[in-house]
Amino acid sequence: MNTLNLRIESKTERLSYVREFVSDAAKKFGFDDESIGKIALAVDEACTNIIKHAYGFSPQHNIDIKIVTNKEIFEIIIRHQGKLFDPKLVKTPDLKDYIDHPRRGGLGIHLMRLLMDQVEYKILPNNKCEVHLLKKLQVGK
Amino acid sequence: MTIKSKTIQDGKIAIIELRGALIGDDLTDEFRDEVADYIEQGNKCMILNMKRVNYLNSSGIGALITAHTSYRKIGGEIKLIGLSSNIQNLMVITRLIEVFDAYETIEEAIKSFSTK
Numbered sequence: 001m002n003t004l005n006l007r008i009e010s011k012t013e014r015l016s017y018v019r020e021f022v023s024d025a026a027k028k029f030g031f032d033d034e035s036i037g038k039i040a041l042a043v044d045e046a047c048t049n050i051i052k053h054a055y056g057f058s059p060q061h062n063i064d065i066k067i068v069t070n071k072e073i074f075e076i077i078i079r080h081q082g083k084l085f086d087p088k089l090v091k092t093p094d095l096k097d098y099i100d101h102p103r104r105g106g107l108g109i110h111l112m113r114l115l116m117d118q119v120e121y122k123i124l125p126n127n128k129c130e131v132h133l134l135k136k137l138q139v140g141k
Numbered sequence: 142m143t144i145k146s147k148t149i150q151d152g153k154i155a156i157i158e159l160r161g162a163l164i165g166d167d168l169t170d171e172f173r174d175e176v177a178d179y180i181e182q183g184n185k186c187m188i189l190n191m192k193r194v195n196y197l198n199s200s201g202i203g204a205l206i207t208a209h210t211s212y213r214k215i216g217g218e219i220k221l222i223g224l225s226s227n228i229q230n231l232m233v234i235t236r237l238i239e240v241f242d243a244y245e246t247i248e249e250a251i252k253s254f255s256t257k
Contacts (some may be wrong), residue, residue, distance in 0.1 A: 038230075103203075104203060
């Protein structure tokens with residue numbers, strides 16, 4: 001098992017570093033360009049949600065991003081100490097309904113679920129929250 | 142992100158060219174405003190040139206859907222051109238490819254308006 005770590009301030013301007021960090025790691029792990037794009041976007045969406053909803057755009061907080069690789073598993077663990085969030089409250093949007101009645105937000109988590117093999121939210125002691133994003137490398141593809 | 146726009150065919154068709162990343166509330170607001178301006182002017186045929194869009198996230202997707210719905214409500218249409226493979230993949234994953242008409246070239250998009 002190997003790990004890589006990045007800490008960023010809770011600012012949207014830092015998201016390009018995150019995408020670069022994750023894309024580089026995913027490339028070295030063996031993902032193709034299409035999968036790298038999906039992983040980077042999913043992590044971007046998760047961090048955007050944290051900056052926006054957990055920290056309310058307050059820039060003095062940190063977001064810790066850890067990449068854990070093990071055999072064919074590529075997992076990104078994003079940790080914050082902002083407002084707790086229950087993803088079960090976010091319904092998967094019905095595309096037809098969303099198109100008929102578009103609104104701001106509500107697509108990010110849905111997109112993360114489409115882009116990754118697994119998306120999990122965990123609440124840790126001391127009010128810490130983690131988002132786990134997992135993608136398997138399809139060997140032979 | 143930068144937005145350039147123009148009209149052709151005596152103002153019948155509006156073309157918006159987006160460059161850079163279509164992300165975040167501020168950047169997508171500029172795009173939303175531009176679309177709203179054309180609707181206010183009575184435009185019903187819009188082409189979005191996405192050739193130079195290098196990144197799109199859920200905010201950008203939301204802005205595209207809003208633009209599509211706004212045009213549909215006035216009996217208008219939006220056509221997309223120049224989708225990169227990454228953005229095309231994203232449209233397929235989200236099934237938005239079934240919602241938007243996408244073309245390779247601006248000429249094909251223009252022709253699609255005239256055939257209706």
